[in-house]
Amino acid sequence: MAYVNTRVRKKDAMALVTGKPVYTGDLVPQNALVVKLLRSPHANALVQEIDTSLAQKVPGVCCILTYQDAPQSRFTTAGQTYPEPSPYDRLILDRHLRCVGDPVAIVAAETQAAAQKALKLVKVKYQVLEPLLDFTKAKDHPILVHPEENFRSLCDVGTDPKRNLCSTELFEMGDVEEALSHCDVTVERTFHTKANNQAMMETFRTFTYLDEYGRLTVVSSTQVPFHCRRILSNALEIPKSQIRVIKPRIGGGFGAKQSVVSEIFPALVTMKTGRAAYIAYTRQESMTNGSPRHEMQMTVRVGADRDGNIQVIDLYALSNAGAYGDHGPTTIGLVGHKALSLYGKLQAARFNSEVVYTNTMGAGAYRGYGATQGIFAVEAAVNELAAKLGMDPCAIRERNMVCQGQTMPTYYGEPNNSCALDRCMARAKEMMDWEHKYPRRVLENGHIRSVGVAMAMQGSGISGVDIGSVEIRLNDDGFYTLLLGCTDMGTGCDTILAQMAADCLDCDLDQIAVRGVDTDQSPYDTGSYASSTTYVTGMAVVKACEKLREKILETGATLLNLPKEAVEFDGKRVFQPGIDRQVSLSEIGYASYEGHSRCLSASESHSSPVSPPPFMVGMAEIDLDPDTGKVQMVDYVAAVDCGTVINQNLARVQTEGGIVQGIGMCLFEDIQYSPQGRMCNDSFLQYKIPSRMDVGKIRVAFESSYEPTGPFGAKSIGELVINTPCPAILNAIYNATGLFFDTLPVRPQDIALGLLEKQG
Amino acid sequence: MKITVTVNGRRYTDEVAPDLMLLDYLRGKGCLSVKRGCETSNCGLCTVHLDGKPILSCSVLAVRADGHVVTTLEGLQQEAAEFGAFLADEGGEQCGFCSPGFVMNVLAMERELQNPTEEEILEYLAGNLCRCTGYQSQMRAIQQYLARKKEVE
Numbered sequence: 001m002a003y004v005n006t007r008v009r010k011k012d013a014m015a016l017v018t019g020k021p022v023y024t025g026d027l028v029p030q031n032a033l034v035v036k037l038l039r040s041p042h043a044n045a046l047v048q049e050i051d052t053s054l055a056q057k058v059p060g061v062c063c064i065l066t067y068q069d070a071p072q073s074r075f076t077t078a079g080q081t082y083p084e085p086s087p088y089d090r091l092i093l094d095r096h097l098r099c100v101g102d103p104v105a106i107v108a109a110e111t112q113a114a115a116q117k118a119l120k121l122v123k124v125k126y127q128v129l130e131p132l133l134d135f136t137k138a139k140d141h142p143i144l145v146h147p148e149e150n151f152r153s154l155c156d157v158g159t160d161p162k163r164n165l166c167s168t169e170l171f172e173m174g175d176v177e178e179a180l181s182h183c184d185v186t187v188e189r190t191f192h193t194k195a196n197n198q199a200m201m202e203t204f205r206t207f208t209y210l211d212e213y214g215r216l217t218v219v220s221s222t223q224v225p226f227h228c229r230r231i232l233s234n235a236l237e238i239p240k241s242q243i244r245v246i247k248p249r250i251g252g253g254f255g256a257k258q259s260v261v262s263e264i265f266p267a268l269v270t271m272k273t274g275r276a277a278y279i280a281y282t283r284q285e286s287m288t289n290g291s292p293r294h295e296m297q298m299t300v301r302v303g304a305d306r307d308g309n310i311q312v313i314d315l316y317a318l319s320n321a322g323a324y325g326d327h328g329p330t331t332i333g334l335v336g337h338k339a340l341s342l343y344g345k346l347q348a349a350r351f352n353s354e355v356v357y358t359n360t361m362g363a364g365a366y367r368g369y370g371a372t373q374g375i376f377a378v379e380a381a382v383n384e385l386a387a388k389l390g391m392d393p394c395a396i397r398e399r400n401m402v403c404q405g406q407t408m409p410t411y412y413g414e415p416n417n418s419c420a421l422d423r424c425m426a427r428a429k430e431m432m433d434w435e436h437k438y439p440r441r442v443l444e445n446g447h448i449r450s451v452g453v454a455m456a457m458q459g460s461g462i463s464g465v466d467i468g469s470v471e472i473r474l475n476d477d478g479f480y481t482l483l484l485g486c487t488d489m490g491t492g493c494d495t496i497l498a499q500m501a502a503d504c505l506d507c508d509l510d511q512i513a514v515r516g517v518d519t520d521q522s523p524y525d526t527g528s529y530a531s532s533t534t535y536v537t538g539m540a541v542v543k544a545c546e547k548l549r550e551k552i553l554e555t556g557a558t559l560l561n562l563p564k565e566a567v568e569f570d571g572k573r574v575f576q577p578g579i580d581r582q583v584s585l586s587e588i589g590y591a592s593y594e595g596h597s598r599c600l601s602a603s604e605s606h607s608s609p610v611s612p613p614p615f616m617v618g619m620a621e622i623d624l625d626p627d628t629g630k631v632q633m634v635d636y637v638a639a640v641d642c643g644t645v646i647n648q649n650l651a652r653v654q655t656e657g658g659i660v661q662g663i664g665m666c667l668f669e670d671i672q673y674s675p676q677g678r679m680c681n682d683s684f685l686q687y688k689i690p691s692r693m694d695v696g697k698i699r700v701a702f703e704s705s706y707e708p709t710g711p712f713g714a715k716s717i718g719e720l721v722i723n724t725p726c727p728a729i730l731n732a733i734y735n736a737t738g739l740f741f742d743t744l745p746v747r748p749q750d751i752a753l754g755l756l757e758k759q760g
Numbered sequence: 761m762k763i764t765v766t767v768n769g770r771r772y773t774d775e776v777a778p779d780l781m782l783l784d785y786l787r788g789k790g791c792l793s794v795k796r797g798c799e800t801s802n803c804g805l806c807t808v809h810l811d812g813k814p815i816l817s818c819s820v821l822a823v824r825a826d827g828h829v830v831t832t833l834e835g836l837q838q839e840a841a842e843f844g845a846f847l848a849d850e851g852g853e854q855c856g857f858c859s860p861g862f863v864m865n866v867l868a869m870e871r872e873l874q875n876p877t878e879e880e881i882l883e884y885l886a887g888n889l890c891r892c893t894g895y896q897s898q899m900r901a902i903q904q905y906l907a908r909k910k911e912v913e
Contacts, residue, residue, distance in 0.1 A: 013853050201857040284799060
């Protein structure tokens with residue numbers, strides 16, 4: 001293999017590092033209207049009156065749309081395969097405002113200044129209602145977030161809007177209470193993880209226009225172009241055939257752009273006015289009305305015998321959907337299935353969950369998608385169990401971790417065909433020098449250096465649901481075009497899929513021209529989410545290339561007047577082995593363009609009945625100042641099994657980046673609301689994401705297994721890597737201080753006060 | 761207000777609103793490498809050089825550039841490609857949205873600091889946020905780039 005498992009430079013890298021205009025905001029037509037939203041100041045209110053007459057008079061204002069102008073079909077903005085598990089609970093503009101920042105009116109004007117002036121002149125009379133902000137009290141609360149009669153749920157996910165329930169799920173294996181009663185040691189603790197913003201550097205943005213055929217064209221920073229087409233069709237009540245979605249380069253997504261956040265507003269303006277329209281969310285808007293991680297409260301009960309064999313895990317999770325149920329019913333599933341399945345000897349397990357509506361910002365998909373929260377809770381509880389047993393936290397994992405060859409009853413009964421978790425643990429221990437560093441040492445300045453550990457897994461796509469499709473064409477002169485429906489959002493999938501194609505076709509990487517995504521031209525792909533692209537779309541690449549090779553062989557054989565079985569293809573030519581008869585790929589390319597009824601092209605789709613988990617072990621070394629409680633990251637070691645690594649650079653950078661997002665979640669990031677339900681820390685000034693000063697060293701090693709159902713043996717990498725920092729850093733904090741924390745982020749004041757309390 | 765600004769070697773005289781930010785002025789001039797990532801001067805995406813010194817163009821008024829020389833990544837294409845190649849070889853651009861501001865600040869650092877230590881590099885670039893990479897690949901690229909530069913000297 002020439003390209004797979006090497007450090008190939010991303011195909012678009014040089015354009016990006018030299019600042020070429022390749023993002024949505026760089027491509028906006030000059031005459032596009034500027035779209036701005038008037039947002040609700042209240043967390044729960046009804047629009048009683050709305051008067052736009054004064055605002056309409058502002059020079060340059062083109063249109064102002066209110067709920068009276070918008071279609072009345074409910075839809076979900078969650079980018080998921082139809083029928084979406086997320087309830088249809090949303091309108092483009094609703095009279096009932098369910099969270100601060102819900103859109104009240106859409107203003108479109110010739111200039112930003114005119115739009116902003118008009119926003120201030122729209123007069124709204126609100127009937128302000130009491131908001132429901134505490135998600136632990138939401139179920140059966142007298143305040144209903146979704147009292148409307150036309151609320152719809154397409155899938156049976158246990159939705160009951162009359163009880164503020166977005167979804168419910170119960171999974172049970174064995175008798176949990178019985179198993180717990182036989183355990184020598186048990187731990188029970190309730191954990192609380194917060195809503196986090198993806199904080200991708202490019203905020204939500206979209207422009208729309210009517211093309212030469214009169215169809216709505218949507219150019220957007222989206223992870224889900226094909227879902228976007230359907231969602232816009234639902235929202236605008238226009239046929240899908242009238243919509244085309246184009247994805248240029250994306251300035252980061254991390255799941256945020258798996259929801260259709262900004263697209264609906266300029267689309268409505270373009271449909272109403274016929275004009276091109278552009279919206280770019282401010283950072284504040286991205287913070288207050290994006291699609292953040294679900295805040296959760298999780299109670300874990302875990303039990304083991306005195307030798308440290310973990311017998312049972314019971315997990316209850318309560319998730320805050322916020323005002324809308326995007327990804328609510330699906331994120332919650334991962335909390336249980338991806339966390340419990342790390343342990344392979346369970347006699348009994350239970351996962352019980354409820355997702356509730358409140359009047360806070362609607363949540364969405366954020367890297368890890370529930371697994372991050374569940375793994376944090378279970379891994380933190382297992383660390384506490386190890387402490388109670390007097391065991392090294394690595395030793396309890398070595399004894400209990402899931403192994404290759406096992407069937408995973410808590411993971412939809414899927415087989416664990418590729419798992420190097422044991423090797424990951426050994427490698428991480430060696431890299432961290434765990435035996436010497438565990439648990440802590442005190443430095444001369446009084447600071448404490450300590451280490452902590454956690455394991456993690458994720459999936460590779462959604463089994464039996466996600467579809468990856470590609471088309472590959474041989475062009476004249478013998479180069480290829482690879483058409484993709486998945487979305488490179490900086491992750492580099494355009495490049496890694498080209499690497500696979502180049503290896504399948506034995507050609508130079510430069511011979512593969514990649515193009516994605518335009519829903520009019522690209523083959524259908526569910527999009528880039530759920531860690532699906534490498535594994536699912538990658539397999540579609542392998543299949544399409546195999547098919548194209550056959551066609552090349554056939555055409556070559558025909559040109560040589562030989563039977564197909566007599567010839568071979570080496571990437572450059574079709575030839576008869578041993579005899580000097582050959583036809584070059586270039587000649588085949590030209591020939592296929594002349595007088596033939598078929599061009600050489602292959603299109604393949606792939607969907608997997610399984611979602612093989614990638615695994616990893618993460619170890620944190622911290623420097624803790626016991627006087628101030630400040631935790632400084634010193635070193636982070638990651639040993640990752642993502643199957644075959646397709647691109648060593650990109651997999652490494654994915655890992656480093658995911659770990660840093662996890663560090664942010666553990667130590668800094670926390671969406672906070674005022675008592676009235678307004679997000680307080682709605683800027684980078686207040687919502688702190690890690691800077692390069694905060695992260696210490698990060699070292700990554702790959703311990704690859706070989707996944708038989710994946711392309712070249714590959715599994716996923718993108719989401720897995722965010723899951724270990726929270727529990728590993730908490731474990732390091734415990735090893736430094738003896739304090740167990742259960743609420744994220746762990747702030748210096750929590751540690752300092754905890755130490756004071758402990759000292760009495 | 762009337763201003764005269766040299767942008768990437770070309771002189772412009774324009775009538776601008778007094779509250780126009782340099783960032784918007786530059787994007788209006790086609791310098792689309794200049795990105796806005798926040799409204800609070802926290803992210804570093806809009807970094808350009810004003811008379812050779814790095815500034816945040818989101819928080820400098822266009823009128824402040826009157827009579828001055830502004831350079832964006834469009835005006836430093838050769839340097840950008842030279843350092844950018846190291847970044848690309850580490851996969852350190854990822855989504856690339858923060859790359860222009862980051863590269864502008866790296867190039868400013870290179871002029872300002874002689875043989876910077878890792879600590880000095882981190883401090884100099886602390887204001888350039890990146891959500892994709894975790895910063896490690898950027899440090900590797902910078903160190904390799906500076907080492908190569910030194911070799912060539």
